[in-house]
Structures are given as structure tokens and as C-alpha cells.
Amino acid sequence: MKRYETFELTFSGPEPEGSQALADIQAKFSCGDETWNVKGFYDGNGTYKVRFLPQKEGHYTWAVSGVVNASGEEDCTVSETAHGMVQAEGTHFVYQDGTKYLPFGTTIYALAHQSEELIEQTLNTLSTAPFNKVRHCIFPKHYDYNHNEPQFYPFEKDADGKWDVHRPCFAYWAHFEKILNRLGEMGIETDLILFHPYDRWGFSKMSMEENKVYLDYALRRLAAIPYIWWSMANEYDLMFHLSENDWFEIEDTIVKNDPYGHLLSNHNCIKFYDFSRPAITHVCVQTIAFYKAAEWMDRYQKPVVYDEFCYEGDIQHEWGNISAFEMTNRFWKACSVGAYATHGETFFSEDEILWWARGGVLKGESPKRIAFLKDLLYSLPSPVEPWNEPRKLEPGQEEEPVNAAENPFIHLFNSVTDENAECIKMKGDNFNGHCGDDAFLKYFSGHQPSISSINLPENASYRIDVIDVWNMTRETLIEKASGYTDMKLPGKEGIAVLAVKITE
Template identity: 50%
Template sequence: MKQWELFELTLPLQGSDADCEKVEAAFTENGATTTVRGFCDGDGICKVRYLPTAPGVCSWKVSGPVQATGEETVAPAAENTHGPVRVQGMGFAHADGTPYVPFGTTVYALAHQPDELVEQTLTTLAQSPFNKVRLCIFPKSYQYNSNEPLYYPFEKTTDGKWDVHRPCLAFWHRFESILRRLDFMGIQADLILFHPYDRWGFSMLSHAEDLCYLSTVLHRLAAFPNVWWSLANEYDLLPAKTMQDWYGLEDFIAENDPFHNLYSVHYCFKPWDYSRPAVTHVSAQTKTVSRVAEWRGHYKKPIVIDECCYEGNFPEPWGNLSGREMVYRFWCVAATGGFCTHGETFLDDEDEIVWWAKGGTLKGESPARIAFLREIIEALPGVLEPIPNPMASMIDPAERDTIRAQIAFLPAARRHTIEVILDTDPLEVRTLVENEMLYEGHCGEDVYLTFFRRQCRARTTLNLPESGSYRVEIIDTWAMTRTVAAEYASGKTTIALPGKEGIAVLAVRIGNKE
């Protein structure tokens, strides 16, 4: 075994394939035991997968239709192998403590494309700034995605129905090879377990069939060190499932994933209840990127905007962001302590290959600028904490009485101005906030970051701690330039700006004021 690398036991099985489901293996490291279940991998073979967590000795014992015991030496993790990603505060880190900042992209139907296209996509990902990819297990039927998959997750019965008790091994072996390739490149695989875009009947399986499918997924894939679970893409567009069905599926994953992989749920219109204990982070679909700070405060969990529309030229309104707007949304989210996900939707009338659906090559202007942002964010000492924006808090009607009580001490004229805003239609307030707010965050007193989005300011004034000495940079997020505007700044500091949109200001503490 090697620490943080998938370990696999291959066991000969005397009996039917169904007997594999009765096989259990208990792995013990440092006095802690993890029990995992087996799965059939064809030709009378049962496999069990485990993820070792620490150098030393790991003993194992297989029970059920197969009986076996053994002991393995766990070698230290290979260089640049840091273990699965877990939540750390309001951000993420690998199991060994190495910080992980998700800069994701979306390629929904990657696993259902021809080998040549999969290879091209993986080659592109290796050269991209993206360290997380959202992809579906089930095939997807939607615009610009009409081709039939090479394989399906299950075989069929004689009457043409999906037999969830007979996984298609060609599909799973191929899917697992993609996961291994992504892991080798240091890319997390955010696996979408269900979705509504279906012409084959996978979205219409019974609840019992769904649980059988999830068992296959968990037994085969949970031990991969780079796997996250997304219960669904746009769960609220699946009419065949009730909320009780969804909660049952969530509970099943929580109870049957021995490795406790990251887990969330993506929505279209109705946000999931991200306060539920099984949910590790928020997976949001929104154009309103000003809500990151609000959600952080409400859920006390990392906020990942997994869909904020896509850079491209689709006729559909969600698929024609400019590259500049995509970059701006990334900066808005990052500056307020969240994490954003990219997508690209450029029409290709000849072969219907669109990155967001199938992969291929990237055509947009945003990836290079996202790489520039990633370099800046990863160099920070921690996850940015949003600097509260009083206007943003006025959006939530539930907070209005609280705000009225808090402003009671203000002079009448000032109090009246705020009360007028409180009584304004929430949509009007939202528009005001979106247009006029700053996107600001800080790491204690070590770093202050402000993003001005489309504001074209000639100057700004920073209110830095008097005790610190700061280097202040002006960042052009589109031209990808960093210009030092002040050395050894402290306290109230006015900085000249270029009077153009897309400007950020970064102040980094370099010492104490002499």
C-alpha cells in the first residue's frame, strides 16, 4: 500500500455475482477500523477498494462468501500526493493539511465521448488552470449533446429495461480510467450522481433501483482520492423524485460512504437546504455573485458557485457571457471568500463539440485570466474573509427589523435614508447592491483585497491598520498586470487608479510600522 493511493484486493468468488454484495473487508490502521464492501468485477472476481491514510501497518480481514486475512506495509505518500480534499474552516485542504483552492470547470458528458475526444479533453485540462471538473455518471441528453454513449452504466434485461444489478463493466472500467487520469493531473472529480437531462430512463428509476445504483457507485468509487459527490445537477428539475426521495438518497450516501467524501447538491431554482449535516459545502447556481458573504454567514460552510453562466456565444441567455464578464464573476466570488466554477459554450455547428457538454479544446478568453487569479489567490495566507457590506445585508427582508433597531441611534436624516432603502422593493435593492457594492475581503490584518468590477475610479482610499506596513498593488484583471502603487503604506492611504473597469487593489503586510 501507499498512503493516499487507492488499494485494491482481488478475490476469487465461488458463487453468483450477487454474493459480492455480501463481502465485507475490515481494514485496521493505528487502531482505527474502516469497513468496506466488495463489488463484482466479472469472471468470478470480487474486488474491495480501500484508501490508506498513514504510513505504517494496515491489517485487513475479509468476511462473507470470501474469507481472507492479510497485513500490508503502508509506504509514505509519494511526492505531490496530499490525500483527499476535506473542508477546513471556510475553505478546503488536502488530508495532509496542504491548502486546496478549487478553480473548477464543467464538462458534463466527458465520460460518454469517444476515446479520441476524451484524450483531447484530458490533454486540454492538463494545460488549463482548472483543478476540479464537474462531470456526470449518467449520459446526458440536451442541446448540443445528441450522440449516443459508447457504453451505459448498466446492462439491460431481456425486455429492454435497465438492470441495476448488472453493471456494465466496460462502462465502469472506462470511467475509472478517467478518474485515475484526473487524479494523476491533480484534478478533483466532482461526480454528478443524478440529473434531469435524460432520454434513456435513468432519471425514472425507482427509489430501490436508485439505491442499488448508489451502492455500485460507492463500492467502486468512494476510495478514489479525488472524488466528490454531487447528488444532482439541478435536482429540482427532476419531477419523478420527491423531497423525501432526495433526503433518503442523501442519507444513504452519508451512511454508506466509508471515506466521507465531500458532498453537496446543485439546484436550478430552489436552493437545497445546505444546513443539513451531510452537506459539506454549498454548490450554488446563481448570477448574483454578491451573495457569497451572505451565504457564508448563513450556512457557515464553504461557498462554491458551481454555475454562474458560461463564456460563449449560445443564443440561450445562460451561455453567452463575454470572457471579461466570466473573469469578473470569478474575482467577485474570490474576493468575498468563495470559489467559482468556469464553463464554456461556443457553438460548433460542424461537429457539435462544446466544452461544457463534451470537452475538446478551450476557445475562450477567460481561462488565462482565471490562471492569473488562481496564482494570486493561492499565494494568500488563507481563505479571504468578506468585509461586510451594509447595503448587501438590507436585501434580506428577515433582517430588516434587526437593522432598524441597530440604526435607532443615528441622526434622523441618516436614519430616514436607510429606512427608505429598507422599504424599497428587494429587487431594486439587489440591483443597487450589484451595481455599487465593492467586493472586498481580508486575511486578518495580513491581506486586504478589493475588486471594483466595472467601476472606473481615478482613485480610492484604503483604511489600513496603523500598526502595519503594506505593499499595495494595482491589479488589472484583464490585462493580467500587477503594478506596485505604494510601499510601506499604513493607515489611511489614497491610491491613484487608472480609471478603467476590472481593477483590483491588493494590500499585503510586509512588516510593522517603524
């Protein structure tokens, strides 16, 4: 048993008499004063398994009960490679062992529902891509460019040809888990989409009772895999037969069946999920409103992930035909204030193999720019926080008051409708971030100043580099700067400046 690595016990037993999904098998793991109660699962062919994800090192005792009764002891040691689950910490993420994790996601919705050959090609592509999170689905996807039939489905059908959630397709789950684990071993988290509306088989139309049986079984199998984030759905709000309360019930079911507390959120088409709910660990949004990032980080005190904001590509749908520059630009907008972004790619292809849903090879020009950004952010001493750059104060001038009574701008802003406010805020999009007083980042996005300034702390010295996000260059603009500093810039789009503290 290794800390943060899936521990698995296997038993033989009689075939379950009732539901194969809800087999009567549970286990208790104890270490010192702490106890974890987990459910086991039936894996077909008279085989039962119990999985456990040890959260700390030490001496464990375990006891399995139900259709199988067994007990034992294990010494759990620290793994040399496992970092644990990714968890939220403030408005950022971090592995459980404290290792830095900055999400740079991509999207391959039906990754697991392709031919073995295509899956291998996808994993091979990912092995050299910058992405460390993949949004993909348990259920197969039906949509434009998604007409192929998967090899397996999560359940077997009953005699009437209806999906029977009580009879899992064991081959499917083994296949799916293998992909999760292979991704995980490559350092890639699975942002696991539990439900979605793009369906021709009926998985999106199951009853709440069926949904809960499915979740129960899925979490018995998957919760002990450290590389998983629960994404309740892709575009949950388009599953029109489910009410808001149904979603809260799904959320509760996940929480109740997850002994470890994986990350949990829910992805919208139109209506944002309620990210203030305590069990929701991060803000997961589909929107292009990057100017909202700092506001949402402040409101929810949780990480903000722009998990969908159009894909690099050239298909007919407006969500799937932005340029490589624009994809890069949107990553920079999010990341420059300390939010995060998720890539996707949809170049038209006669063979219908588009990365966003089916994987294969990456054809776009944004991934290498995303890699450049990722390397840069990983090189910083800490995650980025939004930076409200102070104004230059003339001698004797004081900071603007920040309350509405004294500051007429704030008063004015408070007096407008929400519609009006958004129409104005989107213009004033500053993408400025900082790492304490160690580094300050300004991203000018679609603006192209030839002159600008940065108002750095007076009491330290900084080297200011100018970064061309498209050409992936980083050149020193000013060797040593303090306080308010004028800068001459290239006067083109896609420029950032990064001021890093000089430590002597």
C-alpha cells in the first residue's frame, strides 16, 4: 500500500442476487485514529473488488463485510511518484503533497469511445502536448462528427432492450479505468464528465433513480483513482428533464459516495451552476467573459476555470472556429489574472476525427503557445493573483477612496443595471496579475500599445521582460526598474510584460 496510490483487494464470491451495481460489499480501513468506510463493487464473473486511496502513510487494518467477509493489515509507505489528488487551495489548485499544479486542460469528450487504435494515437499525442487535464465523458457522445458506435457501453441491456443500470458492462469499466490510469500516469488529470445531453442511446434520459444507481457504481470503482475530478455534467442545463433540485441531488450523491473529496464542479451551456454551494470546489464556466475572472475569484473564493470558450478550428459552429491566435489570447487572458483555461480543437476533417470529441492528432497552432505559457507560469514562484495595479500618484496626491460614498466612479458603477454593468466591464478588461511582490504580469491581449507603464513597488528592483505570446519570445525590456516605470512596447496584439524581482 502506497500513499496516494490506488490499493485494490480482490475476492471471489457468489454472483449478486439482485443488483450487480449495488452489490452488498463494504470495507473499513483504519489507520491510527482515522477510519475510512468505502464500498466495494462487483466486477463480474464472481469477482468482487474493494479499492482504497490511502491518504496518509502508516499501519492500516482493513475489514470487508457483506457478500465477502475478510480482514487484513497493510503498511502504507510514501510513494516516490504519487502526489495525491489535485485539490483546491484558495483560488488555485495544488496536489495533496504540495506539488504545484496549474491546470492546462484540453477537451476530448468521447476519448474512451473510440477504436483502440485511435485511443493509442490520442494518448501518444498527449504524451508530448502541454495538457495536464482532459475533459472527457463516461457516456458516449452523439453529435456532429460523432456518429461512430463505441465498442462498449457502461451497462448491459435488459430483455426489453432497455439499459439496465443494475448490470454494469464490466469490460467497459475496465477499458475506461485503463484510460484514466494511463492518463494519470502521464500526469494528466481526468475532468470526468458524469452526464451530458449529446446522446442517441438514452443515457441522458435515465430516471433519477437510475442516475443514482449509476453514480453509486461509478464511484465504487473510480473514487480511489487519484487522477479524477468530478464534473457533474457537460452542459448540465441542456438536460431539460432534470430540475435544479435533481442536480443538487446528483451533487449530494457524489459527495456521499466519495470518501476522499475529489474536485467537484458542473459545466453549463447557458446557466452557470451555483458555485457558492459548499461542496463545489471550483468555478467551471463556459463563457468568453474573461473580464469576469477576478470578480468571480473574489466572489466565490475558489479557483476559476474557463472550461469552454470556443475551440481552435474551422467548422461551421461558432463555438468551434476560432483562430490559434485567439485560443492563445484567451489562455493568456485567463492565466494572467490567475484563472485557468481549457483548450479544444475542431478542424473540419472528412474522417470526422476532430480532437475535441474523438482525439487523434493535434492540427492547430495553439498547443505550442499554450506550452510556452505553461512553462512561463510554472517558472513563477507562486500562482498568479489578480493585480489591481495602483495608479501613479503625483506628489501630494492620495489614493482614490474605494467606497461608493467618496468615490463617484464606484457610486456610478453601483447605480447601473446588471446588463449595463456587463456591457461596460467587458471593455475595461485588464489582464494583470502578480505573485506577491515577486512578479507582476500585464497582458495587453487585443490591445497594441506602443507606450505603456507599470507601477511596481518602490522598495525592490525588477527586471522587465516583454513577451510575444504568438512568437513565443521573451526579451528583456528594462534590466532594472522600481516604482512607476514607462515602457516602450511593440505596438502589436498579443504582448505581455513580466516584471520579476531581482534577488541579489
